[in-house]
Amino acid sequence: MSRVYNFSAGPAVLPEEVLKEAQEEMMDYRGCGMSVMEMSHRSKMFDDIINEAEQDFRELVGVPDNYKILFLQGGGSLQFAQIPMNLMKNRVADYIITGNWAKKAYQEAQIYGKANAVASSEDQNYTYIPDCSDLPIDDDADYVYICENNTIYGTEYKKLPNTKGKLLVADVSSNFLSRPIDVEKYGLFFGGVQKNVGPAGMVITVIRDDLITDSCLPGTPTMMKYKTQADKNSLYNTPNCWCIYICGKVFKWLKKNGGLEAMNERNEKKAKLLYDYLDQSKLFKGTVRKEDRSLMNVPFVTGDKDLDAKFVAEAKEAGLENLKGHRTVGGMRASIYNAMPYAGVEALVKFMGEFEKENLK
Numbered sequence: 001m002s003r004v005y006n007f008s009a010g011p012a013v014l015p016e017e018v019l020k021e022a023q024e025e026m027m028d029y030r031g032c033g034m035s036v037m038e039m040s041h042r043s044k045m046f047d048d049i050i051n052e053a054e055q056d057f058r059e060l061v062g063v064p065d066n067y068k069i070l071f072l073q074g075g076g077s078l079q080f081a082q083i084p085m086n087l088m089k090n091r092v093a094d095y096i097i098t099g100n101w102a103k104k105a106y107q108e109a110q111i112y113g114k115a116n117a118v119a120s121s122e123d124q125n126y127t128y129i130p131d132c133s134d135l136p137i138d139d140d141a142d143y144v145y146i147c148e149n150n151t152i153y154g155t156e157y158k159k160l161p162n163t164k165g166k167l168l169v170a171d172v173s174s175n176f177l178s179r180p181i182d183v184e185k186y187g188l189f190f191g192g193v194q195k196n197v198g199p200a201g202m203v204i205t206v207i208r209d210d211l212i213t214d215s216c217l218p219g220t221p222t223m224m225k226y227k228t229q230a231d232k233n234s235l236y237n238t239p240n241c242w243c244i245y246i247c248g249k250v251f252k253w254l255k256k257n258g259g260l261e262a263m264n265e266r267n268e269k270k271a272k273l274l275y276d277y278l279d280q281s282k283l284f285k286g287t288v289r290k291e292d293r294s295l296m297n298v299p300f301v302t303g304d305k306d307l308d309a310k311f312v313a314e315a316k317e318a319g320l321e322n323l324k325g326h327r328t329v330g331g332m333r334a335s336i337y338n339a340m341p342y343a344g345v346e347a348l349v350k351f352m353g354e355f356e357k358e359n360l361k
Ligand SMILES: *Cc1c(COP(=O)(O)O)cnc(C)c1O
Pocket: 010, 074, 075, 076, 077, 078, 101, 147, 149, 150, 151, 171, 172, 173, 174, 192, 195
């Protein structure tokens, strides 16, 4: 067996310990004679798995009792619709456009009401986070929406926007569980787990109790009401059992490794290594305004398309995979999520140094 350093933006690297445990339990989960993929979601076995996962998540993140934790399907993208269906009571919401994912959420909300773009960094290809200290928040806005870490562009909010008393709703897909989060600052936040937590196919939505109501927009399908899943502890219908099981193992791995404070320290250390290298490099350069740099997704370029392609190909040969940047940015992107070890970033920086020596004219 040989494993590569996988810098994919998502689905992405998972902790090896978690994969090994899952492998050991694959044929016979704890003496029940079947795998988790084969058991009823109504069984006692699975009930323990989902309850423990929820409890561990609650402890890890510090989710207060007046917030529900929902394990939902449809990915981050279905949340773009589910949020307005459930929260757009006045049919008005304010969106801050910091990248493709925020823009998609904004466009989806327009189906349901008046979505205002109250700030945007599209003018400079989303390479910065706009000043959000004094936004033209609509008096009738039901919420203010942000994408807290921009997976494609590599920017991250260091400070939450001033919502002037309105509810804050956040997409935290790509910095989910990468650092502590002050839950009470949000009405709702959600993360597709395939970026920094688990396998693809599930989103975790954390929502304040009072926002879970029956009064959704007319025509909202039963499955799209948060209340439907909240009332049934995410077991209204068959959930993504396998994903819940693996995420549960990742929560335990995170707890064992010191929780979110410790993750933040590790992630800062890894990001610093890469950014420090980029800042002194004569060949590579980061694409993002320094103060808005993401700890999770690091885009960089040489300025020469052919050289970028050569780098990606040679890096792959060296066991450093999935470094090609998103087509809207070009160049390279290294995603260095929780499960990427420090040694992986060291190997990347070492390889970049060698490549620079050979290719700098
Ligand atoms: C990947 C991603 C999404 C979309 O997730 P899907 O699960 O593919 O729908 C949404 N928001 C952010 C920030 C992402 O990185």
